[in-house]
Structure formats: structure tokens, C-alpha cells
Amino acid sequence: MTTVKLLSDQEAEANPAIKLVFDDIRTTRKSDxxxxxxxxxxxxxxxxxRTWEGLKAVMAVEGTLDPLAREMIYIAVxxxxxxxxxxxSHTAAARARGMTDAQHxxxxxxxxxxxxxxxxxxxMQIPVDPEFDIP
Amino acid sequence: MTTVKLLSDQEAEANPAIKLVFDDIRTTRKSDxxxxxxxxxxxxxxxxxRTWEGLKAVMAVEGTLDPLAREMIYIAVxxxxxxxxxxxSHTAAARARGMTDAQHxxxxxxxxxxxxxxxxxxxMQIPVDPEFDIP
Amino acid sequence: MTTVKLLSDQEAEANPAIKLVFDDIRTTRKSDxxxxxxxxxxxxxxxxxRTWEGLKAVMAVEGTLDPLAREMIYIAVxxxxxxxxxxxSHTAAARARGMTDAQHxxxxxxxxxxxxxxxxxxxMQIPVDPEFDIP
Amino acid sequence: MTTVKLLSDQEAEANPAIKLVFDDIRTTRKSDxxxxxxxxxxxxxxxxxRTWEGLKAVMAVEGTLDPLAREMIYIAVxxxxxxxxxxxSHTAAARARGMTDAQHxxxxxxxxxxxxxxxxxxxMQIPVDPEFDIP
Amino acid sequence: MTTVKLLSDQEAEANPAIKLVFDDIRTTRKSDxxxxxxxxxxxxxxxxxRTWEGLKAVMAVEGTLDPLAREMIYIAVxxxxxxxxxxxSHTAAARARGMTDAQHxxxxxxxxxxxxxxxxxxxMQIPVDPEFDIP
Amino acid sequence: MTTVKLLSDQEAEANPAIKLVFDDIRTTRKSDxxxxxxxxxxxxxxxxxRTWEGLKAVMAVEGTLDPLAREMIYIAVxxxxxxxxxxxSHTAAARARGMTDAQHxxxxxxxxxxxxxxxxxxxMQIPVDPEFDIP
Incomplete structure (x- = not known):
């Protein structure tokens, strides 16, 4: 049970704004x-x-963190x-990016x-040590 | 303001069980x-x-995740x-392990x-896709 | 699977203290x-x-927030x-109070x-700007 | 900095509805x-x-849980x-009800x-064991 | 204490990518x-x-929810x-959009x-009633 | 659906490190x-x-809190x-340790x-009263 309808491919195809995003998801992920x-x-x-573009900008680009590390951080949050x-979904994605049992x-x-x-x-309401300050 | 006292070095020294752990923290971290x-x-x-030994077993040993990745996962949680x-504390630790501004x-x-x-x-209460199942 | 029994109408009827609340829920909501x-x-x-009276006092009275706004805040929390x-339950309640797909x-x-x-x-541990102080 | 004003005793005295509750808090807690x-x-x-009456009904009455146990559950949540x-506030209350360092x-x-x-x-998304069902 | 530096106006001015966003924030909000x-x-x-554009697209456009309702939902989350x-920050924003003490x-x-x-x-691990299903 | 495999008794028996822990769980809990x-x-x-030893050290030893109180705190968290x-699982454990309906x-x-x-x-962002300080 969901609080919104899950759109079928046919319903998505019927709306150009949705179709554009679904097509881009398929192209970017090289999967149907x-x-x-x-x-x-x-x-x-x-x-x-907006959500797809935000996700693509963070997860599907070259960066300083490798894709597997990003998926693990995603799982943690x-x-x-x-x-x-x-x-x-993100454990499956991490597995697809090579996460081993030991890494999991x-x-x-x-x-x-x-x-x-x-x-x-x-x-304990521990106060932050001044040593942790970033100079 | 804390809900427990923060023990001074002197108070810690006076209790052998505490001193043992504090000494091991200092040795393991190569810092006073x-x-x-x-x-x-x-x-x-x-x-x-127990807490120190748990932390040492997870964060201060060789493994398949590098120490910086572990600190980033810690920050995420x-x-x-x-x-x-x-x-x-863990952002400071990640910085100490080389986290760059770009990585942060x-x-x-x-x-x-x-x-x-x-x-x-x-x-939206989205149901898990069967495709995410781990075979 | 629950951690408590869910009482049937028959069991509720058998206990006057429960029956009183169930009757009031039905009367207030104009529904069986x-x-x-x-x-x-x-x-x-x-x-x-206590819980029903708390809920009735907040959700089922006239006030300065309209009933739909209250349901949306409830969904957010x-x-x-x-x-x-x-x-x-509160998405269903919001729908019943007229929430449109666009509002959702x-x-x-x-x-x-x-x-x-x-x-x-x-x-980032951002400090509160003094400008946000309520005069 | 708060998002609401904290009412002084003088301001509270000026409003009978507030004064009534403040008086009851003082009487119930035997403290000014x-x-x-x-x-x-x-x-x-x-x-x-509503909040004071809810709290009084749960925390300030005889029951099957002793007052210290209730404070500890409050701290946990x-x-x-x-x-x-x-x-x-609830660690202070637990201390006042006799919580020892060892219990803390x-x-x-x-x-x-x-x-x-x-x-x-x-x-790990562990499924509930059927053995945990309450008969 | 923060985990990142808070950039001054001078530092922001020195980077065209930052300046562009700061200028747009000032223009959109009609405030320095x-x-x-x-x-x-x-x-x-x-x-x-990305964050500013996401926020602008949700909070600073005409829509079916009025700006005050959006701020209240923001406070709730x-x-x-x-x-x-x-x-x-969002209580201050709600106040600026006219939230009264009664509404707060x-x-x-x-x-x-x-x-x-x-x-x-x-x-209690209550199961969802089938009546809450969205047709 | 889980993100890890649930090991059968046969699989557990085949690995001495796992068998040792499973045996200890069975012995400690006096249950198969x-x-x-x-x-x-x-x-x-x-x-x-590590997890079993941590749990055993906290939940399965004599202490100043009785076992039922510990289970209730566990449920709260x-x-x-x-x-x-x-x-x-912890409501079932609390029931097994004698939790009554009234206590629940x-x-x-x-x-x-x-x-x-x-x-x-x-x-409301209420500031801590100095009275709550632990002397």
C-alpha cells in the first residue's frame, strides 16, 4: 500500500515531462x-x-569519492x-558496484x-573538545 | 553542562581499570x-x-575499507x-586522515x-522492488 | 503482528471505559x-x-489553522x-479533507x-544567526 | 535563544489560566x-x-512502574x-529519585x-521471527 | 564551532560561482x-x-500551498x-510571513x-487499516 | 527480503567461529x-x-537494574x-521476564x-535550567 499511485510505463509515456526523465534515467543507468x-x-x-537531477549530480558524476563509497554513505544515512x-535499493546498488561481503x-x-x-x-551531553576545531 | 562528571587525568590515574584504557587509547592513537x-x-x-574495545576493533584495524571511508560513514550516521x-570529532578525525574540502x-x-x-x-510508502533482492 | 491485542468491537463493548471512548470517536467523526x-x-x-482527548483537543476543534493544514503538519512529523x-492514516485523512494531488x-x-x-x-554545525532572534 | 518567550512569574500570575497550572505544578512537586x-x-x-495534565497522569501517580524506572525510560526516549x-531535566529528576552512578x-x-x-x-532488514508473536 | 568555514562577503565576492548565487538570494529575498x-x-x-535552486523551486514560487503553510511544514520536519x-530560521521565516502566536x-x-x-x-506495531488505501 | 543471507543451523555449524557464538547463545539463554x-x-x-559479547555483558549479567527494567529501556530506545x-523481540523478552499488561x-x-x-x-528551543546541573 502506498500513499501515491505508482505510474506504469504506459502512463509515464503519455506525459512528455515524465517521459523525458524516465528516458534520461534509462540512458544514464544503461538499463531499462x-x-x-x-x-x-x-x-x-x-x-x-528536480529529484532525478539532484541525484544525478551527486551520484552519477566523476568526483573525489568513488561510486562505491558514495553508496555506502547513502546506506549509512x-x-x-x-x-x-x-x-x-542502495545495498543492491553497492553490491552492483562491487561491494564484497567483507566490506558490507x-x-x-x-x-x-x-x-x-x-x-x-x-x-552524557558531552561538550565538544576545543581540539576538534578546524583551523 | 553534562549529565556525568568528566574525569581528569588525575582521577583516571587513581583507578587502575580506567588507567589501563586511557593508556591504551594513548598508545593506539600515538597521542596524549x-x-x-x-x-x-x-x-x-x-x-x-567495552566501548573502547568495540571502537578499536572497528576503527583501528586493517580491513577492506580505508580509515577515511570509515570516518565518512561515521559522520553520515x-x-x-x-x-x-x-x-x-569525526570530521576532525576525517580531516586528520586526509579528507580534502572537495571530499567533504x-x-x-x-x-x-x-x-x-x-x-x-x-x-510515499514506496514498496521495495523485487529487483533489489540479493540472490 | 503487533505487540498488543487489537480489541474487537465486542471486547470494547464489554468494558464501559473503552465503550465510552469508542462511542465518542464514532460521534465526533460521524463514522462507525x-x-x-x-x-x-x-x-x-x-x-x-487520554490519547483520544488529546487528539480531539488538537485536531477536532476550530482554530487558527485549517484542518487540512493540521493534517499536512501531522504527515510531515x-x-x-x-x-x-x-x-x-494521516494521508488518508488529508485526502478526505480535500488535499489535491498538487498539494500532496x-x-x-x-x-x-x-x-x-x-x-x-x-x-556543517552551522551557528544560529542572531537575526533569527524573536524580539 | 528560543522561538517563544519564556514567561516570568509575574507574567504567569497575570493570567489565571496559567497561574492555575503553575500553582498545580508547585503543589504537585512540592517545590517553588x-x-x-x-x-x-x-x-x-x-x-x-493539556501537557501538564498528561505529564501528571503518567509521571506523578501510583502505578506498576516505580518513579525511577519511569524517569529512566524517559531518558532513553x-x-x-x-x-x-x-x-x-530527566537525568536530574532520576538523580532526585535516587538513581545511583551504577544505575546510570x-x-x-x-x-x-x-x-x-x-x-x-x-x-540488514531482518524479518521478525514468528516466535516473537504475542499469543 | 563549525566543521566548515563560514565565507565572508569578501570571500564570496571573489568567486564568481558563489557571487552569482549570493546575488540571486539577495534579489529573490529582497534583502541584503x-x-x-x-x-x-x-x-x-x-x-x-543546487541547494539554493532546490529551495527556490519549492519555497519561493507560487503554488497551491501558501508560503506560511510551507514554513510550518518545514518547522515540523x-x-x-x-x-x-x-x-x-524557519520559525523566524514563518513569523515574517505573518504566523501569529495562536498559530504557533x-x-x-x-x-x-x-x-x-x-x-x-x-x-504497538499497529498494522495499517485497509480503509486507508488510496483508491 | 533482507540485505544479507540468514544463516541456517547447518551453515552455522560449518564455521567454528559462528558455532562457538551460537552455542554460547543457546547455553546462556537455556534455549535452542x-x-x-x-x-x-x-x-x-x-x-x-563482538555484538553477542556486548549484549551479554549488558543484558545477561547481575546488576543494579533488574532484567525487566533493562528490557523496557531497550523497547523505549x-x-x-x-x-x-x-x-x-524486546517486547517478547519483556513479556518472558514477567511484564504485565498494566506495566506495558x-x-x-x-x-x-x-x-x-x-x-x-x-x-521551542528551550534552554537548560541551571538547576538541572549535576553538582
Missing amino acids: FINNFWRGLANDPALLK STANGCSYCVH GELLSVIGLAAQTNHLVTA | FINNFWRGLANDPALLK STANGCSYCVH GELLSVIGLAAQTNHLVTA | FINNFWRGLANDPALLK STANGCSYCVH GELLSVIGLAAQTNHLVTA | FINNFWRGLANDPALLK STANGCSYCVH GELLSVIGLAAQTNHLVTA | FINNFWRGLANDPALLK STANGCSYCVH GELLSVIGLAAQTNHLVTA | FINNFWRGLANDPALLK STANGCSYCVH GELLSVIGLAAQTNHLVTA
């Missing part, structure tokens, strides 16, 4: 597969376009925000550790 | 600096020991969990993007 | 439908009564807190944007 | 001290009244929700552990 | 004031540009995400109520 | 049942071992972090109340 997230966003073509869909295990270890110390710090 | 987090945890020496202290900018970009799509997914 | 949330809370009649049930799209846009900037601010 | 939370809520006397003020250390241990396993579970 | 958020983002001109800066009180009431029922639902 | 959480963690035997699995109702009441006041405090 359009996942449900975009089919939901397509209810608002302007939001669909999605986990902390409790987004099941996002954890699934280390990612989980860091996520779990960070959550633990985040909560300990908050419960 | 003990940040406030450990001084707060020292109120419960068993919790201090700490941001989503809203832990100011942790954001400060990309890290922020991924964190912001993930948070945005996490919330969009949750608001 | 009692959703699962109240059937779960009914395990603790005092908690059921429920999304950020990751409550699937609440997102579903704008609501999603604001929610996504806010989440993105919330995380960017936290990751 | 009104903390800032109530001074902020007093901008909306109806919200002040406040920590996970990242509310500094609430962590401070155990509380922190459980909070940190729960946060860690919460995140591990979410990152 | 550039708040700290943008001064932090300016460390990464591409992120600055920022509160649930625990972003102090965002709560301050109702906003707070809905936020508090939603948080309460979000947590109750999650603790 | 190994829940899915451990079967997922078993993909990374070192993470499995898990609820605020939105972890369905954890809410289910009070636990829910405190969780809901704390969430409400957490959000109200954050939306």
Missing part, C-alpha cells in the same frame, strides 16, 4: 529498469525532475533514518558503532 | 590527548572498556542521529541527498 | 469506523482516553519519525527539502 | 521551581494545561530523540547497546 | 542578509547552487529531525501530538 | 532458539562475536529509533509522553 521510487515521484513531474526501501560487514560494524557512541554522547 | 567522550564514559569503567559532538563537499552532498530521498520514500 | 490505533490503545483504557501507519506533491517537496537542509546544517 | 519548559508552553495556556534539554552507567549501557542493534537490524 | 547556512555551503559552490538552526501554539500542539502517536503506534 | 538477528550477523563472524524487529501500558504511556515533550522542547 525504472524502480518504484521514480514511479511514485512521477505523480509530480516537477518534483520527479538511510539506516539511521530508518528507510527500509532506501537500505534495500565492515560498513555494518561502523554504522552500529557510530549509533552506539552517538547515543552515549547524547545521554 | 584523551577527548571528553572517554572522560565521561570513565564514570563506568566497564562501559569505558552521526549527522542523521543529530549528534553534534560526534559530527565535530561530496560527503555533505550525499548525506543531504540521502536524507531527502529517505523522507520522500517514507512519505 | 474505529481504526486499529484505537483498538491497540484500548488495552489500557486510561491511555486510550510522521514522515520524519518514520511511522508508516501514521503516514498512511508540494507537501512532499517541502518535506524532502527540509530533510536535506536539516542534514546539511547538522553536518 | 518552575522549569523553562513550562514557561515556554505558557504562551499557549491550553497547550500548557529523550536520548534517542536527541533532546538535550530533556536528557538534562547501566542505563547508558542499555541505551548504547539498543541503538547499536537497532541500526544493525535496520541495515 | 545572507544567513550562515549559505555561507557554509559556499565552500562547495556546486552544492551551494526540522523539529522531528532535531535541527536547532532550522527550527530557529497550534503548530506546536500538532507536532507534539503527532510525535506522541507516532511513538505509540511504533511501540 | 537462535533468532534471525544472529543469523544475519553471522555473515561477519567477528561482528557476530527501539521505538524512538523506529526498529520494528527490535520492538517485537505504563511503558507506552511514558514513551508517548516523552516523545511529545521532546518535540515540544525542540520546537
Whole structure:
């Protein structure tokens, strides 16, 4: 059950603004597969376009972080925000970019550790050490 | 203002269980600096020991993720969990491990993007695509 | 699977304290439908009564915010807190109060944007501008 | 800096609806001290009244959980929700109800552990075991 | 203390990519004031540009939600995400758009109520009623 | 659907590092049942071992908090972090340790109340009263 309709390919084809984005997703990803997230966003073509362009600008360009590192950071945020869909989709994306079982295990270890110390710090209300200041 | 006392070096020295951990932190990190987090945890020496050993096992060992990637994942979780202290301390640690301004900018970009799509997914209650299943 | 029993109409009828609240829900909402949330809370009649009276005092009275605006704010909080049930129930309530697809799209846009900037601010630890002070 | 004015005793005295609640807080707690939370809520006397009555009904009555256990649960939720003020105020309340350093250390241990396993579970998307069903 | 430098007007003027965005912020908002958020983002001109354009497209255009409603939704999300800066800046923005004390009180009431029922639902693991399905 | 494989007993038996932990779980809990959480963690035997030992040290030892109080705190954190699995597993554990319906109702009441006041405090940005300082 969703709170919006998930648009079919046929419905998407019928609206040029949606078709343009779906075509670009397919070209950029070199795949015919359009996942449900975009089919939901397509209810608002302007939001669909902005979200896809934002994602493309961050995830689908050359940069100083390699694509796998970006996917792992994405998984970390999605986990902390409790987004099941996002954890699934970005774990699949990380696997597709070569994440090994060992790397996944280390990612989980860091996520779990960070959550633990985040909560300990908050419960103790620890003040920031001046040594952490960025000169 | 904290909810626990932050133990001074003198107080830590007076308790062998605490001293052992503080000495190991200093040796492992090759630095005399003990940040406030450990001084707060020292109120419960068993919790201090467990937390330090957990952190050392995840962050201070060779693995398949490089130390900078681990710090970035730590920052991502700490941001989503809203832990100011942790954001400060692990951004400082990432800088110390060579994070450039460009890398920090990309890290922020991924964190912001993930948070945005996490919330969009949750608001639309998008079902997981079967294609994301791990075979 | 729940962590409490969901009380049937028959079980609710058998307890006067629960029956009183269920009757008031039906009268206030002009509908026979009692959703699962109240059937779960009914395990603790005092908690059921307090929660219903709190909700009625906020959502079912005349005020300076129109009922649709209140439902949208409710959806926003429920999304950020990751409550699937609440997102579903209050999106349905907003639809029942006339929310259009265009309004829903704008609501999603604001929610996504806010989440993105919330995380960017936290990751940068931006200090509050004095200009934001309420005189 | 706050987003609402904190009402002084003089301002509170001038409004009978506020005065009634402040008087009841003082009587119930057997103390003249009104903390800032109530001074902020007093901008909306109806919200002040509802919130105080809700809190009194949960925290200031006889029940099956002892008052210290309730304060510890309050600290746990406040920590996970990242509310500094609430962590401070309810840790002070727990201390006033006799929480020892050892109990505080155990509380922190459980909070940190729960946060860690919460995140591990979410990152792995573990399905609920049928054995956990409440018969 | 921040994790990035906050760029001064002089530093911003020296970089055409930043200057372009700062100029557009000033023109769009009809004010010389550039708040700290943008001064932090300016460390990464591409992120600055994307974030500003995203915000402008959602918050500074005509739409079906009035500007005050959008600010209130922004406050709601920022509160649930625990972003102090965002709560301050968007409460100030809502005040500037005419939010009255009574409206603020109702906003707070809905936020508090939603948080309460979000947590109750999650603790009881209530299943979504089929009646909430969007036809 | 999970993001890791859930190891069967046969697969666990085949790896001595996993077998050792599973045996200890069974011995400590005096039950043959190994829940899915451990079967997922078993993909990374070192993470499995660390997590189990951390949990055993906090939850399965004598201390100043009774086992039921610890389970209730665990439920509180898990609820605020939105972890369905954890809410289910620790509510089952609390029931097994004797939690009554009345105690569960009070636990829910405190969780809901704390969430409400957490959000109200954050939306008002209430400063910590100096009276809450721990001497």
C-alpha cells in the first residue's frame, strides 16, 4: 500500500515531462529498469525532475569519492533514518558496484558503532573538545 | 553542562581499570590527548572498556575499507542521529586522515541527498522492488 | 503482528471505559469506523482516553489553522519519525479533507527539502544567526 | 535563544489560566521551581494545561512502574530523540529519585547497546521471527 | 564551532560561482542578509547552487500551498529531525510571513501530538487499516 | 527480503567461529532458539562475536537494574529509533521476564509522553535550567 499511485510505463509515456526523465534515467543507468521510487515521484513531474537531477549530480558524476563509497554513505544515512526501501535499493546498488561481503560487514560494524557512541554522547551531553576545531 | 562528571587525568590515574584504557587509547592513537567522550564514559569503567574495545576493533584495524571511508560513514550516521559532538570529532578525525574540502563537499552532498530521498520514500510508502533482492 | 491485542468491537463493548471512548470517536467523526490505533490503545483504557482527548483537543476543534493544514503538519512529523501507519492514516485523512494531488506533491517537496537542509546544517554545525532572534 | 518567550512569574500570575497550572505544578512537586519548559508552553495556556495534565497522569501517580524506572525510560526516549534539554531535566529528576552512578552507567549501557542493534537490524532488514508473536 | 568555514562577503565576492548565487538570494529575498547556512555551503559552490535552486523551486514560487503553510511544514520536519538552526530560521521565516502566536501554539500542539502517536503506534506495531488505501 | 543471507543451523555449524557464538547463545539463554538477528550477523563472524559479547555483558549479567527494567529501556530506545524487529523481540523478552499488561501500558504511556515533550522542547528551543546541573 502506498500513499501515491505508482505510474506504469504506459502512463509515464503519455506525459512528455515524465517521459523525458524516465528516458534520461534509462540512458544514464544503461538499463531499462525504472524502480518504484521514480514511479511514485512521477505523480509530480516537477518534483520527479528536480529529484532525478539532484541525484544525478551527486551520484552519477566523476568526483573525489568513488561510486562505491558514495553508496555506502547513502546506506549509512538511510539506516539511521530508518528507510527500509532506501537500505534495500542502495545495498543492491553497492553490491552492483562491487561491494564484497567483507566490506558490507565492515560498513555494518561502523554504522552500529557510530549509533552506539552517538547515543552515549547524547545521554552524557558531552561538550565538544576545543581540539576538534578546524583551523 | 553534562549529565556525568568528566574525569581528569588525575582521577583516571587513581583507578587502575580506567588507567589501563586511557593508556591504551594513548598508545593506539600515538597521542596524549584523551577527548571528553572517554572522560565521561570513565564514570563506568566497564562501559569505558567495552566501548573502547568495540571502537578499536572497528576503527583501528586493517580491513577492506580505508580509515577515511570509515570516518565518512561515521559522520553520515552521526549527522542523521543529530549528534553534534560526534559530527565535530569525526570530521576532525576525517580531516586528520586526509579528507580534502572537495571530499567533504561530496560527503555533505550525499548525506543531504540521502536524507531527502529517505523522507520522500517514507512519505510515499514506496514498496521495495523485487529487483533489489540479493540472490 | 503487533505487540498488543487489537480489541474487537465486542471486547470494547464489554468494558464501559473503552465503550465510552469508542462511542465518542464514532460521534465526533460521524463514522462507525474505529481504526486499529484505537483498538491497540484500548488495552489500557486510561491511555486510550487520554490519547483520544488529546487528539480531539488538537485536531477536532476550530482554530487558527485549517484542518487540512493540521493534517499536512501531522504527515510531515510522521514522515520524519518514520511511522508508516501514521503516514498512511494521516494521508488518508488529508485526502478526505480535500488535499489535491498538487498539494500532496508540494507537501512532499517541502518535506524532502527540509530533510536535506536539516542534514546539511547538522553536518556543517552551522551557528544560529542572531537575526533569527524573536524580539 | 528560543522561538517563544519564556514567561516570568509575574507574567504567569497575570493570567489565571496559567497561574492555575503553575500553582498545580508547585503543589504537585512540592517545590517553588518552575522549569523553562513550562514557561515556554505558557504562551499557549491550553497547550500548557493539556501537557501538564498528561505529564501528571503518567509521571506523578501510583502505578506498576516505580518513579525511577519511569524517569529512566524517559531518558532513553529523550536520548534517542536527541533532546538535550530533556536528557538534562530527566537525568536530574532520576538523580532526585535516587538513581545511583551504577544505575546510570547501566542505563547508558542499555541505551548504547539498543541503538547499536537497532541500526544493525535496520541495515540488514531482518524479518521478525514468528516466535516473537504475542499469543 | 563549525566543521566548515563560514565565507565572508569578501570571500564570496571573489568567486564568481558563489557571487552569482549570493546575488540571486539577495534579489529573490529582497534583502541584503545572507544567513550562515549559505555561507557554509559556499565552500562547495556546486552544492551551494543546487541547494539554493532546490529551495527556490519549492519555497519561493507560487503554488497551491501558501508560503506560511510551507514554513510550518518545514518547522515540523526540522523539529522531528532535531535541527536547532532550522527550527530557529524557519520559525523566524514563518513569523515574517505573518504566523501569529495562536498559530504557533497550534503548530506546536500538532507536532507534539503527532510525535506522541507516532511513538505509540511504533511501540504497538499497529498494522495499517485497509480503509486507508488510496483508491 | 533482507540485505544479507540468514544463516541456517547447518551453515552455522560449518564455521567454528559462528558455532562457538551460537552455542554460547543457546547455553546462556537455556534455549535452542537462535533468532534471525544472529543469523544475519553471522555473515561477519567477528561482528557476530563482538555484538553477542556486548549484549551479554549488558543484558545477561547481575546488576543494579533488574532484567525487566533493562528490557523496557531497550523497547523505549527501539521505538524512538523506529526498529520494528527490535520492538517485537524486546517486547517478547519483556513479556518472558514477567511484564504485565498494566506495566506495558505504563511503558507506552511514558514513551508517548516523552516523545511529545521532546518535540515540544525542540520546537521551542528551550534552554537548560541551571538547576538541572549535576553538582
